[in-house]
Amino acid sequence: MSSLSDTSKFSTAGPSLAATAAVLIPGGVLALLSTTVVGVAVPDMVGDFGAGVDAAQWVTTAYLLAAGVAIPVSGWASVRFGVRTAWLVAIGLFTLGSLLAVFATDFGFLTLARVVQGAGGGALEPVMLTALARIAGPQRIGRVMGSTAAVMSLGPLAGPALGGVVVDMLGWRWTFVFTAVIAFLVLLGSLFVLRAGERQKAQLDTPGLVLLAVSTTLGLYGLSRGASADGFDALTIATLAVGGATLIGFVFWARHKGEHAIVDLGTFTSRGFGPAVSIMALMGAAIYPLFFGLPLFYAGIAGLDATTAGLLMIPYGLGTLIAMPIAGRLSDRIDGRLLVWAGTVIALAGFLILLTTGRTTPLWVFAGLSLTIGIGLGSIGSPTVSTLYRVLPGALVPSGSTILFVVNQLGGALGVALLVLLIGNAGWTPSVGTTPFWLPVIAMLGIALIATRLQSRSPSAARD
Structure with a gap:
């Protein structure tokens, strides 16, 4: 049996869903926060180090790549050394990477620090999601995933705004001081809540x-x-x-x-799994470039400072906070494809209007578009993830979690790379205009097409 399928034998702090969520979800929020809080700091990093955007993109891409590699390793490590040990090591790496970033002298050093940070952060979310999915069971999976996703939306809700304020008041290095402090607090909480689980022989x-x-x-x-x-x-x-x-x-x-x-491709034989994973890959390609690119757009095209750019991302977080739990609960009752299509239409409308914006666009328009896009993407994510877990047999849930997060991270890294390819090394200049926003438009159209292949079975027909 593979290391990934063996993760079904995890033990966490206990049988209580609330107790498990209380320690696992903050770690998941932290992993997401680390990708969003840094985005508004990129323009200041570029100015501080005197490098181009092609170098700056690795602040985000290096984290996503390291996380993508750490995700499958986390499944093996949780079996081989136990969930508690794997979790504590992940939090420790994340804390170390954050501290290294504080003292970075150039983009090379900062990229290395982000690799260490990503190696820890990438292990947090899949362990959290697998544990919660198993405790919730197929009958409660929609509402649990929706509620979890809503809490996770605190990352995009608070991250950019907090990052903008910190950058303008204290400098970009303090964004990493902040994440290091939060990581240390999660580490302390984990020491008290999580208990040692089973250790089994597992070959990496x-x-x-x-x-x-x-x-x-x-x-x-x-x-x-x-x-x-x-x-x-x-x-x-x-x-x-x-x-x-x-x-x-x-x-x-x-x-x-x-x-x-390391990644069991046999999981794709489960009907409906491939389309769900493909949608999450496109979601990553649409979301992560937003957090990397929008601050550059606001600075280079709209002429806004870091604090304003960060505050404009709050409506996005509010949109996902509203949409995810609602869509998650609805997916327990109605065809998830309808929810995905509705979310795609909403997000697509927001991205298309974003193509028409510029320096003279009022701030309320940017805020409204941010809210619209958040509602749309939130309405896509929850039912897609819920559908994915319904179609998987219990033994394949850990493998499915691993693949889900790997493709989401890699989709995000690819999206950032393509965004930089369109922007160029000089940054988001007026000559670039809004052309890069065609990337999420294309992603939304792809999601709409793939959604036709999502599993349409009712919850009563969910997996055993």
């Missing part, structure tokens, strides 16, 4: 992990290099080619290893 699929890490890193580095002054030269093309070949190698290796692979 090291070759698969290496192939996955190398393929994604080379692919995203190639796209990043293509956006720089070097463009798509011979080295860039070679990097992309090797990354693609390595990805093909990973697929063949994972199929050969079966359930023992």
Whole structure:
């Protein structure tokens, strides 16, 4: 049995859903907060280090890549060393990475710090989600995922606003001081709440992990290099080619290893799983570039400061806070596809209007669009995740969680890389206009098409 499927034998603090959520959800919020709080600091980082946007993107991309690798490792580590140990190590790495970022002297050092931070942060969400899904069961999965997602929306709700205020008042380094303090508090709470769980023998699929890490890193580095002054030269093309070949190698290796692979591709044989995962990948490609790109857009096109840019993201968080629990509960009763389509229409309308904005656009319009997009994306996420867990047999829930978060993180990293490719090394200048916002428009259209393949069984027909 693979390390991932063995995660079904986790034990957490106890049988109480509330007690488990009380310690796990704050860690999940912290992981999301670390991606949103940094976005508004990027313009100041660029000015401080005197580097281009192509270098700055790795502040976000490095975190997402490290998290994408850490996610499957967390499943193995939770079985091999126990959930408590895996969780404490993850929080510890996150804290260390945050502290290293405080003392960064250039983007190279800062990127390294973000790798350490991402290695810890990436392990937090999948362990949280798998544990909550198992305790909730198929009958309560929609409302639990919706409520959890609503709490998780505190990241985009508070992160950008907090980051903007901190950057303007204290400087960008203090954003990492803040995350380090929160991580330490979560670490202390975990020490008191989580109990030692079972430890079992589990073999890590090291070759698969290496192939996955190398393929994604080379692919995203190639796209990043293509956006720089070097463009798509011979080295860039070679990097992309090797990354693609390595990805093909990973697929063949994972199929050969079966359930023992670092990512069990057999999970895709569950009807409806592939479409749900594809939608979450496109969600990542739409959401993460927002937190990286919108502050650059507000600064370069709308002429706004970091605090204002951060405050304009609050309506987005409010939108998801409103939509996610409602959509989650509704998905227990009605066809999730209808909810996804409704959310897609709402978000698409917001992105299309965003294409028409500029320096003279009133702030209330930006705030309204942020709210609209948040409601739309929140209405997509909850029913999609709930549908994903309904279609999976119990033994495949941990593997499904792993794949879900890997593709979401990698989709986000790819989205950021494509955004930088469109913006260019000089930053978001007036000549760029609003062209990059076509990326989330395309993502929404893709989601609308894929949603036709989502599992349409009623909750009463959910998996055993």
